[in-house]
Structures are given as C-alpha cells and as structure tokens.
Amino acid sequence: MTDTDALHAAGQCSGNCVPGAVKDMLVPQLGVVTAIRTDTPDVKTFRVESPDGSPLFDHMPGQCAMLTLPGSGEAMFSITSSPTKTGCKEFSIKRCGQLTDALHAIEPGQQIGIRGPYGKPFPVDTEFKGKKLLFIAGGIGLAPLHSVIEYVRAHRDDYGHVDILYGSRSAADLVDLGTIENEWMKERDMSVYLTIDRPQEGWDGHVGFVPSYLKELAFKPDCTAIICGPPIMIKFVLQALIEMGFDKTQVYTTLELKMKCGIGKCGRCNIGSKFVCKDGPVFRCDEIDELPGEY
Amino acid sequence: MQKVSEKVIARARELMHDGTVSKVVGWKAGEFFYDCEPNVFETEESLKDLVYNRFCGANLSKYMIKNSIASGGEGAGKVLVLLKPCDTYSFNQLLTEHRIDRENVYILGVGCEGMCDIDRIRERGFKGITGVLEADSGNELVITTLYGEGKVNIDDVLLNKCDSCKGKAHKIYDELISDNEDEGPRGDRFEGVRELEAMSPEQRFAFWQAELSKCIRCNACRNACPACSCRKCVFDNNASGIASKANTDSFEEKMFHIIRAFHVAGRCTDCGECTRVCPQGIPLHLFNRKYIKDINDFYGEYAAGEEAGQRGPLISFTEQDIEPGHAVVKGGN
Amino acid sequence: MAVKIIPLNELEKLFAAVALTKKLYLPVEKAGQYDYAPWEPGTGYDPEVLHTVKSAKGVFFPQSEDLVRYKRDGFSLSIAQVAPEDEDFVVFGVHACDVAGFEVLDRVFLSDPVDTYYKARREHGTVVSVMCAKPEETCFCGTFGIDAEQPGGDVQSWISGDTLYMEALTQKGEALLDQLDGIIMDGNDAENRKAVNDAAEEHKEIMRKLPLADLTTDGFGKEADLLTLFGRPEWKELSSSCLGCGTCTYVCPTCQCYDIREYDTGHGISRFRVWDSCMYSDFTMMAHGSPRPDQLQRFRQRFMHKLKYYPDNYDGAFSCVGCGRCLQKCPISMNIVKVMKKLGGADND
Numbered sequence: 008m009t010d011t012d013a014l015h016a017a018g019q020c021s022g023n024c025v026p027g028a029v030k031d032m033l034v035p036q037l038g039v040v041t042a043i044r045t046d047t048p049d050v051k052t053f054r055v056e057s058p059d060g061s062p063l064f065d066h067m068p069g070q071c072a073m074l075t076l077p078g079s080g081e082a083m084f085s086i087t088s089s090p091t092k093t094g095c096k097e098f099s100i101k102r103c104g105q106l107t108d109a110l111h112a113i114e115p116g117q118q119i120g121i122r123g124p125y126g127k128p129f130p131v132d133t134e135f136k137g138k139k140l141l142f143i144a145g146g147i148g149l150a151p152l153h154s155v156i157e158y159v160r161a162h163r164d165d166y167g168h169v170d171i172l173y174g175s176r177s178a179a180d181l182v183d184l185g186t187i188e189n190e191w192m193k194e195r196d197m198s199v200y201l202t203i204d205r206p207q208e209g210w211d212g213h214v215g216f217v218p219s220y221l222k223e224l225a226f227k228p229d230c231t232a233i234i235c236g237p238p239i240m241i242k243f244v245l246q247a248l249i250e251m252g253f254d255k256t257q258v259y260t261t262l263e264l265k266m267k268c269g270i271g272k273c274g275r276c277n278i279g280s281k282f283v284c285k286d287g288p289v290f291r292c293d294e295i296d297e298l299p300g301e302y
Numbered sequence: 303m304q305k306v307s308e309k310v311i312a313r314a315r316e317l318m319h320d321g322t323v324s325k326v327v328g329w330k331a332g333e334f335f336y337d338c339e340p341n342v343f344e345t346e347e348s349l350k351d352l353v354y355n356r357f358c359g360a361n362l363s364k365y366m367i368k369n370s371i372a373s374g375g376e377g378a379g380k381v382l383v384l385l386k387p388c389d390t391y392s393f394n395q396l397l398t399e400h401r402i403d404r405e406n407v408y409i410l411g412v413g414c415e416g417m418c419d420i421d422r423i424r425e426r427g428f429k430g431i432t433g434v435l436e437a438d439s440g441n442e443l444v445i446t447t448l449y450g451e452g453k454v455n456i457d458d459v460l461l462n463k464c465d466s467c468k469g470k471a472h473k474i475y476d477e478l479i480s481d482n483e484d485e486g487p488r489g490d491r492f493e494g495v496r497e498l499e500a501m502s503p504e505q506r507f508a509f510w511q512a513e514l515s516k517c518i519r520c521n522a523c524r525n526a527c528p529a530c531s532c533r534k535c536v537f538d539n540n541a542s543g544i545a546s547k548a549n550t551d552s553f554e555e556k557m558f559h560i561i562r563a564f565h566v567a568g569r570c571t572d573c574g575e576c577t578r579v580c581p582q583g584i585p586l587h588l589f590n591r592k593y594i595k596d597i598n599d600f601y602g603e604y605a606a607g608e609e610a611g612q613r614g615p616l617i618s619f620t621e622q623d624i625e626p627g628h629a630v631v632k633g634g635n
Numbered sequence: 636m637a638v639k640i641i642p643l644n645e646l647e648k649l650f651a652a653v654a655l656t657k658k659l660y661l662p663v664e665k666a667g668q669y670d671y672a673p674w675e676p677g678t679g680y681d682p683e684v685l686h687t688v689k690s691a692k693g694v695f696f697p698q699s700e701d702l703v704r705y706k707r708d709g710f711s712l713s714i715a716q717v718a719p720e721d722e723d724f725v726v727f728g729v730h731a732c733d734v735a736g737f738e739v740l741d742r743v744f745l746s747d748p749v750d751t752y753y754k755a756r757r758e759h760g761t762v763v764s765v766m767c768a769k770p771e772e773t774c775f776c777g778t779f780g781i782d783a784e785q786p787g788g789d790v791q792s793w794i795s796g797d798t799l800y801m802e803a804l805t806q807k808g809e810a811l812l813d814q815l816d817g818i819i820m821d822g823n824d825a826e827n828r829k830a831v832n833d834a835a836e837e838h839k840e841i842m843r844k845l846p847l848a849d850l851t852t853d854g855f856g857k858e859a860d861l862l863t864l865f866g867r868p869e870w871k872e873l874s875s876s877c878l879g880c881g882t883c884t885y886v887c888p889t890c891q892c893y894d895i896r897e898y899d900t901g902h903g904i905s906r907f908r909v910w911d912s913c914m915y916s917d918f919t920m921m922a923h924g925s926p927r928p929d930q931l932q933r934f935r936q937r938f939m940h941k942l943k944y945y946p947d948n949y950d951g952a953f954s955c956v957g958c959g960r961c962l963q964k965c966p967i968s969m970n971i972v973k974v975m976k977k978l979g980g981a982d983n984d
Contacts, residue, residue: 011677031751033908034897036717077705077712077897077904088847104922105540118712120705265921267895270748273911274892274940275919278926279861299865301926301936330655334772334846334978338967340876348872361969399656422965429685429769448844449769473655512666517700518885520691525878545917547881547894548699555948579966580666581686581882597936622856 032270035075036121038063041095043115046182047175051111052087052099064124066090068131068154069261069289072123073269074098079109083266083284086124087150099182100251109299117287124289125269129155129233129259138231139167143244145217145236146175149182151261152286154233161196169194170226174202175216178210182269200224208211218243221251228252234260238302245292255293262288262295262302278302303436306413306513307354309410309479310384313410317382318346323408324379329358336420340365343437346587354384356436356443359461361573361623364528370403380406386414388463388632390473390529391571391607397474398610399532399569411472413480418443421583422459428452463574463586466491473608491572495591510556516582519548523576523586529566536561563589568597568616571607600624638831639801639812647800650674653811654963657761658724660694662687663838680728682794686960690888691733695756697864698910702752702895705904719755725811726760726764730767731786732776732958736763736888739956742949743891752908753859761807762788765799766838769928773959775972781844781956784835785907792941794857795834800827847957847972855942855982857951864943865935869977874934876967879910883970885935886960894920913937930984942983 042054055074057063066072066086075081082104088097102111114118129135140159144152159166171191175181181201192199202213202220213220217240228251234244237257241260248258264276264283271285281287318324326349330341336357342365343349362383369381385393390411391577395403423431423445430448437444442453466489470482498506524537538541538559549555563570563586572594576586597604601615601623615623641649643922653659653676662684664671669687671694689698696931701717706840737757744753764786767774769873774785785791789808800822803809812819842848855864884890911918913936927933945954961970 031702031716031719032748034715035716075906077707077906078899080897081895081906087705102842107922114710118710119713120712133754153644203882229636264926265919267893267911272743273890273894274913275911277936277944279865279938279939292684297862301932303845333962335968337962339973341872342875344872430772430841430845432772448772448841500700516666516668516688517669520881520882520885522878522882522913523882525880527917540913540917546896546898546909547915548907549913555781555983575966579878579880579882581886581964581966582665 014286017081018198031081032122033268034074034176035081035122036063038074038096038119038121040113040117040270043113046099046181046184047077047180049102050099050180051102052183053110054088054095054097055119060092060094061082063096063121064098066124067128068158069129070124070126071269071284071288072096072121072125073096073266074106074110075120075122075160076106076109076113077120080106081120081267082106083125083263083269085154085261085288087153089154089161091161092156099147099153100149114281125284127286129261129289131155131158132163135159135231136165137167139229139234140169141230142169142171142173143217143221143232143234143236144171145240146180147171147182148234148236148240152233153183155171155233157190160190160197163195166245167196169197170230171197171199172202172217172224173199173219174204176204177207178203178212180280180302191201196252203260216243218247221247228250228254228257230257232258234258251262255296256291258292259289260295262290266300303356303415305478306481310354310410310412311349311352313385313479314348314351314352314382315510317344317408317410318349322380323382325369327362327369327381327383328352329354329360329384331360332433336418336431337422340612342369354412355432356416356418356456357420358386359419359463359578361386361389361392361526361575362382363374363389363396363573364526364531366393366402366407367396367531368386370406370457379406382408384410384470385475386417387470387570387571388414388468389474391468392573392606392609392613395476395569395571395607396528396531397605398612399531402493404610407474408432409477411475411478411480412483413470413478415482416456416464416467418456418459419461419578421462422462423454426454426459428454443551452550461574461578462585465489465570467571470586474610492595493542494585494588495595498592510618513584514556515552515586516558517549518557518582519546519555519558520581522579522581523559524562526574526575526579527562527572528563528575559584559586559589563593566590566595568604568614569606570594571605577629596629600629636828637821637823639815640827641799641801641818641819643794643797643799645818646680647676649678649818650678650680651816652815653863655725655873656723656814658690658722659727660724661727671899674727674775676948679691680727680766685730685771685774686958687768688960688964689886690734690736690960691726691729692740692888692891694724695737695760696744696753696891696910699907700752700909701706701905701907701908701979705897706902707904711927717933719752720759721755723759723761725763727765728971729762729764729786729788730958731764731781731976732767732774732956733888734762734787735776735781735956736777736958739889739945739952740891742952761791761811763790763801763808765813766791766793766835768794769876770841770845771959771963772846773962774842774845775957777842777845777848778850778852778957779953779955784838791852793831793834795830796878798822798830800831800834800968813853821935849855850951850957850972850975851980852942852975854961855975855979856946856953858963858964861943861947864978865939870931870935873969873974873977874931878966878968879912879916879933880918881910881914883961884912884937885910886964888956888958888960889931889954890937890944891954913940938971943970943973 032297040285044052267273276283326343330340433446435444471484570590744750929969941954
C-alpha cells in the first residue's frame with residue numbers, strides 16, 4: 008500500500024488534495040458495512056466499521072451520523088448502537104426514499120462514507136442518572152432509543168427501574184424483536200410492554216395505539232420519559248403524559264428534519280433559532296414549547 | 303392612464319363591497335412609485351393600497367390557479383382579477399389547460415397604454431430615482447432623482463413585452479374598463495428572431511452562450527411563467543436525475559432554458575414575463591418567439607390564448623401538417 | 636495609515652500588476668450585466684456601477700464548488716477531498732455593503748466547526764473596497780450600522796475627481812500596496828487627506844437624503860419575541876404573491892444556505908456544494924413531507940432568519956446589509972424593506 012492509498016483508506020485525502028490539508032467536516036471517512044440484519048419488511052440494521060478496525064469516532068446515545076452511498080446521496084441517521092458497543096456503529100434504517108432504497112440493496116462488505124457524530128445526546132450521564140426511566144417508542148422510532156436503553160443496561164446500577172413501551176403497525180414491524188425478547192425482557196429491573204396497531208393471528212399481546220396503551224398502563228409521573236416515533240404519536244403521547252401528571256421538564260424527545268451539513272450551517276433544519284443537527288436532535292419538551300411549531 | 307386607474311380602483315371596491323367578489327387579485331402600492339407588487343386583497347380596508355399605474359407590468363393570470371381553486375366552496379365568493387389585454391391570453395391558455403376554475407373568477411379587463419420598465423429607466427443613466435410624473439404631453443415621463451431631474455420618452459422605457467404589444471383588445475373578461483381603441487399589434491415582434499436566424503450557427507451559439515451563462519438558476523422565469531404550471535417541475539424532481547440548482551457542466555443552463563422553451567412551445571402566449579422577471583436581463587422571450595414564428599410558418603398563424611379551449615397545432619393532427627423532413631429544411635440549421 | 640494614490644486612467648496598470656502574481660476579481664460586464672469575474676487585459680472598471688447582479692459573496696462562497704470525489708468499484712469506495720483554495724487572489728471594487736456581507740458569512744462559516752473551503756478562500760483573498768459612487772434609492776446600509784464612507788476590507792479606497800485614494804487596513808492590505816509600489820504613488824499629504832474627507836462628507840450628505848435613511852431594525856433582533864413575530868398574521872398577505880423563486884436569495888450578499896448534491900461525472904461521483912434557497916419547496920422536503928409546506932412558511936423563514944434567528948445565534952447581528960439588490964430584482968417587488976415596515980416598530984410607518 009502506498010502512502011496515498013493509506014490516506015485514501017483513512018478517508019483523508021489524495022488526488023487533488025494537498026497532502027496534510029485539514030480534513031473538512033463535510034468530507035466523510037471510509038466505513039465498511041460488515042453485517043446487515045433484516046429486522047422487518049422495511050427495516051434493516053447495518054453494522055459499520057472502519058476498514059482497518061480502528062474506532063470510527065466516539066459518540067453518545069442520541070447522536071447521529073451522516074451515511075453516504077455515493078451516487079445515491081447522503082442522509083442523517085441516528086446511531087442505534089450504544090457507545091458501550093465498541094468497534095462498530097449500528098444503524099436501523101427504514102426504507103423510505105432514494106438513499107434508503109439503495110442502502111437496503113447493498114450487501115455486507117460494501118464500503119460507504121460516514122461522518123459524525125452530530126448533535127446533542129440524551130443527558131444519560133447527568134439528568135438521567137439515578138432516575139427511573141420510561142421509554143416510549145413507535146415503529147422505527149426505537150432506533151435512537153435503542154442506544155440509550157443499551158447504555159442504561161451497560162450501566163444498570165446508575166439508573167432506577169426502566170419501563171419500555173414499544174408499539175408498531177404489526178408484529179412483523181417490531182424492530183429487533185430478538186434483542187427485546189431475549190435480552191431486554193430478561194434484564195433486571197426492566198419491564199417491556201409491546202403493542203401493535205391492529206389484531207393479527209398469532210399475536211396474543213396487547214393491541215392498540217401507543218398513546219392509549221400508555222394511559223392504560225398508568226405509569227406514575229415519578230420517572231423521566233423519553234419518546235420517539237412518528238410526529239403524530241409524539242404529539243398524543245406527550246398529551247397523555249401531561250394528563251398523567253408529568254411535567255414537560257421530565258419528558259425528552261428527539262426530532263428529525265431534513266439535513267445536509269450536520270453542523271448548523273446549511274440552514275435547513277432549523278426550528279426557529281435552533282438547529283436540529285446542532286442544538287438537537289434531543290430536546291426536553293419544555294424547550295420545544297419555546298420554538299415555533301415548524302417540525 | 304389616470305382616468306382608467308381611478309375607475310378601476312373604484313370598481314374593484316364596489317365589487318368587493320357589494321359582495322360580488324370576496325377577494326381581489328391586483329397590484330399593491332409599493333415602497334416607491336415603481337415597485338407595485340401583485341397582491342391578494344382580502345378586505346375592503348386593504349383595498350386602499352390597490353393601484354393601477356404605468357408600473358403594473360406583472361401578469362396576474364397565474365395567481366388565479368391558486369386563488370380560483372382555493373376560493374371554491376359554498377358562499378366563498380368569486381375572486382376578482384385585474385387583467386391587461388396581453389394578460390388575458392395567458393388566462394385563456396390556463397383555462398384551456400383546465401388550471402383555473404372559471405366559475406370562481408370575475409375578470410375586470412383593464413385598459414393599458416403600455417407598462418414602463420424601471421430597469422430601462424435606470425439604463426438611461428438615472429440613479430437614485432425618487433419620483434416620476436407623466437408629463438402633460440402624455441408621451442414623456444419626468445424622472446426625479448437624488449441627483450437631479452430628467453425626462454424620458456415613454457416609448458423608450460416600456461417593458462420589452464410592450465415594444466411589440468399584441469393589441470389593446472381583451473380576449474376574455476366579465477367587465478371592461480378601457481379607453482383604448484384596438485389598433486392591433488405594435489412593432490414587429492419577430493424582428494429579434496430574424497436577426498438570430500440570420501446569424502451563422504457559431505454566432506448564434508456565441509450569442510446564447512454570452513446571455514445564458516449569466517443565468518443564476520433562480521427559476522424566476524419558470525415560476526413567473528403562466529405556461530409553467532406543472533405541480534412538480536422535472537428540474538425540482540430529485541428522482542428525475544436532472545434536478546439541479548447550479549450548472550454541473552458548461553451546457554447545463556442552456557439545457558434548462560431550451561427544455562423549458564420546448565415544453566411551453568405551442569402554449570406560450572408570448573406574455574413576456576420570463577424576460578421581465580429575469581434578474582440577469584436575459585432575452586428569454588427570443589426562444590419562445592422563435593417557436594411561435596416556426597409554428598406560424600409551419601401550421602399557419604396561431605396565437606395561443608386567443609380563445610379558451612383552442613386545440614393548438616402541436617397537439618392536433620391534420621393531414622395537411624408539415625412533414626418532419628420539411629420542417630427540418632424550412633427550419634434552417 | 637498611509638494614503639496611496641493612482642489616477643483612475645491608470646487603473647489598468649494597477650490591475651495588470653496585481654494580475655501578474657494573483658488572480659484578480661472585479662465587476663465585469665457581460666451581455667449588459669455586471670458580476671464579479673476574473674480580470675483580463677482590457678476588462679476595465681466602471682466606478683459608476685453600484686451593484687453587480689450577484690453580490691461579491693461568490694468569490695468566497697461560490698455558487699457551486701466540488702467538495703469530494705468518490706469512486707465506487709463494486710464493494711470498494713475511495714473518498715478524495717477536493718483541495719481548498721491555495722492561491723492568493725484579490726477582489727477589487729467591493730462596496731461597504733458587500734464587505735459587511737462577508738462578515739455575516741464569516742460568523743457562520745468561521746465559527747466552530749470551521750468550514751475549511753470558505754476559510755481557505757478568506758485567508759487567500761485580499762479585499763479592496765471602494766466607497767460607492769452614487770447610492771440608489773434602494774440603499775439602506777445605514778439601517779444596519781454600516782459606514783458607507785469607510786467601506787472596510789483589507790484595503791479601502793475612495794474616488795474623488797479622477798484619482799483613486801487607497802489605504803491599507805490590514806497586513807494583507809499593506810502587503811498588496813507594497814507589491815504595487817511604483818504603480819501607486821505615495822499620497823499621504825494634507826491635500827489628499829482633505830480630498831478623501833471631502834468625498835466622504837459629500838457621500839454622507841447623500842446617505843442622509845436616501846428615502847430609506849430612517850428605516851430602523853426596531854421590532855427585530857435578539858430582543859424581539861420570537862413566537863410573537865413568527866405568529867404575526869401579516870405574513871400571509873406579505874407572502875401572498877411570492878413566486879417561490881430564488882432571485883432574492885441568489886442576489887443576496889448574506890444568504891448562506893447551501894445544498895450538497897452529487898453528480899455522476901462518468902468517471903466517478905462528484906459531490907458538490909451549491910447555493911440553496913429556503914424559498915424553494917424542496918428545501919426542507921423529506922420522504923414523509925415538509926415542515927414548511929406552503930410559500931407562507933418558506934417566505935417567513937427567509938425573513939425570520941435574517942431579522943431574528945441569525946441575530947439570536949450571532950450576538951444580535953443582523954443578516955442583512957441593506958444593499959437593496961432584492962428591492963431591485965424581486966420579480967414581484969416584495970422585499971425585506973416591505974417586511975420590516977409591515978412588522979417592525981412604529982418608527983418604520
């Protein structure tokens with residue numbers, strides 16, 4: 008391997024690039040997809056590592072990264088894996104557009120571009136510490152919370168009881184059901200509640216939308232709630248939590264808007280004066296109240 | 303112009319007051335005398351800012367796509383639109399294309415003596431323009447500026463589209479306020495096209511190269527164009543493979559304008575908005591006029607928007623139609 | 636600082652001398668319109684031209700620039716960063732408003748994390764400003780505290796009679812004037828200083844007479860209440876005829892939003908950055924829809940960004956320099972002045 012190749016492999020520069028030039032934030036590093044797991048009919052989880060096995064970058068739960076498959080574009084995805092899982096980053100990605108279609112078509116071994124981490128993480132080491140936690144997720148909304156849940160499991164003694172309420176359209180759409188059943192349900196002091204939107208054969212669990220199940224379960228407002236899911240679910244879950252006596256300062260969520268740069272400069276993911284890529288994606292719900300409703 | 307203007311404003315107020323219409327799409331007084339903006343007036347009170355003067359060049363037809371459809375529903379009332387003679391061609395064409403709900407529109411045809419172009423006034427060396435008065439003679443403007451005063455001939459500072467006015471006759475209206483006799487078209491609108499046709503291919507390419515390389519891809523021409531009413535333009539569609547916001551190669555801006563010209567060929571009424579709105583002063587109307595001239599030559603005189611419901615020569619077939627081979631020969635190189 | 640002078644009819648010599656070692660950009664006429672472009676012998680300079688169609692920002696933040704080149708070969712991918720600017724250049728003839736526009740972009744691109752492409756151009760570029768000749772009725776740089784008589788940059792200059800008076804403001808500026816020694820003359824005497832002062836005083840007098848001289852930023856900026864401003868019902872009428880084109884954005888010296896797109900060159904994928912406009916419908920469009928579905932929201936975003944969001948994020952500074960380009964170029968004559976007068980403090984009525 009020549010020096011140039013080495014630079015290439017390290018995702019730095021070659022060709023026209025001046026040797027030793029500062030790498031721009033917009034230039035991705037090289038990653039390789041080492042494993043792809045099919046979770047649901049339209050969700051796959053991709054494991055990304057650096058080609059030489061060195062760490063890609065450090066991240067905290069709730070942060071995101073830009074993935075690129077040149078020719079198909081670049082987009083921001085939340086990092087599904089916990090920082091405690093070293094050596095790789097995982098991304099659960101739903102097929103819903105040009106890039107995600109292309110990603111779903113690749114095979115393990117494919118090299119891609121990756122840059123990050125971006126955004127403000129969940130306050131796992133500060134506000135969450137010592138608290139009881141209630142995770143509420145819908146569909147692919149589990150992806151960003153997955154990272155937090157695994158982080159909490161890895162530091163189990165630092166947190167109080169954990170409840171996880173997760174719902175999706177159908178049983179087949181529950182992302183990473185294997186981990187949920189085999190690990191989360193068996194974790195100490197951790198309860199998992201699953202629900203699907205409509206009844207189906209072979210499902211003897213709960214049926215109904217997440218917000219109504221939440222009310223049925225009647226959690227006490229003595230915990231910190233962390234929500235992620237479709238905007239409409241977030242809206243009704245938040246409403247339900249308020250009815251249940253939660254204060255907005257106890258509720259966290261993570262938002263998603265179209266992003267291009269990831270560093271608060273390209274100007275499109277702002278809600279009022281805040282950029283989701285830089286000041287978010289994690290917001291405490293009382294902070295959202297101070298923003299215009301453009302999300 | 304003053305008399306017509308007063309009548310137009312009074313009539314618009316009346317129609318809003320008596321409930322004939324619930325909204326008025328007209329021109330609103332600007333910060334300066336010349337920057338009248340198209341506006342949707344929704345209250346009688348707001349109509350105090352309605353103006354009609356020498357600087358109301360904008361064609362309001364396209365606004366009726368949104369405003370005629372949106373106003374539908376019981377008791378919503380009609381929408382009044384003020385249309386100059388040339389604007390009525392665009393309105394008719396949009397009716398032909400089923401883009402306007404005629405039922406919801408009340409057209410007040412407004413007489414026009416030609417609209418002035420502030421850029422052409424600036425080009426004549428006026429800077430810091432603070433006021434304008436129509437001289438008593440009726441064919442001069444007195445321009446006052448921060449740096450002094452001067453006069454211009456109105457004919458010298460008309461909008462490009464008015465240089466070859468189609469005539470003073472409105473092609474569609476519910477009511478007309480006009481003092482003008484129709485004297486037919488003004489000037490030879492194909493003069494510029496003939497000049498281009500007389501050029502060698504190299505000269506012609508150089509001409510368009512110089513003009514089109516100024517393009518900043520702001521899409522003003524497309525967004526103002528009444529014939530460009532696609533819900534999603536191919537140049538905005540990421541899946542089309544040709545969506546772009548800047549030129550990725552040296553031919554791209556030409557491709558954009560040529561494709562656009564082809565797409566509006568046979569439907570373009572020569573309303574001149576493309577050239578009026580271009581921030582870079584590119585004479586985009588020359589593309590459209592070339593196609594209009596060719597269509598006239600190949601299929602006989604045809605004016606898109608002359609009447610609603612026309613079948614244009616490019617979308618109807620007759621046995622007399624020119625053979626493609628002949629078209630190539632007649633079209634020159 | 637020392638004043639240097641050169642007769643206007645010898646500017647060609649000055650340009651040629653600069654161009655010997657550096658690329659030189661200045662307002663150049665092409666098919667009837669002026670824009671910044673590289674100087675070539677005979678290009679000339681017309682001091683009467685107030686505005687280029689596009690602002691000078693493109694010199695540091697080009698409308699389109701390549702960032703990365705990719706090559707995909709089956710499973711393997713190579714990623715090569717395109718080199719940032721590494722050659723010195725000079726921009727001549729920038730007026731105070733456009734110089735202030737650079738500062739607006741600086742706050743965005745030079746704040747952490749730094750944009751290396753922009754930074755490289757800023758470092759390699761020397762800005763020679765010129766006091767504008769005849770401000771237009773559309774000018775309102777004074778509203779944003781810009782001193783049109785001290786146009787700034789690395790070298791600032793004034794024209795009086797048939798002479799250009801230059802003064803270096805930075806080390807880069809001094810280095811440029813040093814390089815021009817022999818072409819420009821030492822003019823640091825009382826007479827020349829008086830000529831500059833007189834020209835500036837005369838200019839100030841015009842600025843006071845501008846129709847927009849009294850426009851204020853009252854009602855906007857850091858102190859304004861974001862949600863109140865955002866919720867004003869007047870946005871509807873203000874935006875009612877907006878065409879959703881990008882003219883205002885693309886002629887603006889402070890609009891800095893960009894898109895990142897890619898292009899298949901046939902030999903690989905070129906990823907490039909390109910000016911974008913919040914006025915475009917696809918600006919915030921995602922697979923599941925857009926948070927700004929109508930032109931009202933997109934229109935509001937542009938002006939809220941300039942008058943509220945940017946000031947919130949950058950210590951009260953506004954993202955408008957009052958150059959007036961949008962006043963002259965908007966196809967429907969809507970512009971920031973109309974917005975400020977409609978929504979701003981009572982003084983603006």
